[in-house]
Amino acid sequence: MFRVTIRGRFDALGDADRARLTATDLFQAAFTEAGTFTYDPSLTAFTFRAQVPAARETDGEPEATARAVAALEAHGFPHRILRVAVTDMRTIRIRRRGGRR
Known part of the structure; x- marks a missing residue:
């Protein structure tokens, strides 16, 4: 599994594109297979x-x-x-708190 973060700029969004973007819940930013957007208030x-x-x-x-x-x-x-930043989740190691003392 990979988590990919793409940062970019919108180019010449039309009114329909702006309406479609602003209709989405900005606070539902998550890594999903369909992908999710977060954006600045000016839609740039x-x-x-x-x-x-x-x-x-x-x-x-x-x-x-x-x-x-x-x-x-x-x-x-x-x-x-x-x-573009890619994280290979297969290589992530989780450290557990309260390990050996």
Whole structure:
């Protein structure tokens, strides 16, 4: 499983795009397969978060990035991508509190 964060800027949003964006709950930002947006009040900059399952054991950042960008583009908002960050959740280690003393 990968968590991909894409930061970018909207390009020339139309009135229908603006209405569709502002109709979503801004406080439901989460990593989902469909992806979620957070954006600035002027609808200029955005952050898109997507959770991308690894299709194969050998999948890496390039595959996860491509699938997250496809999810972003499926929303249909005109945009420019500025930065992409990928976290491979398979490599995350959880530290438990109260371990050995």
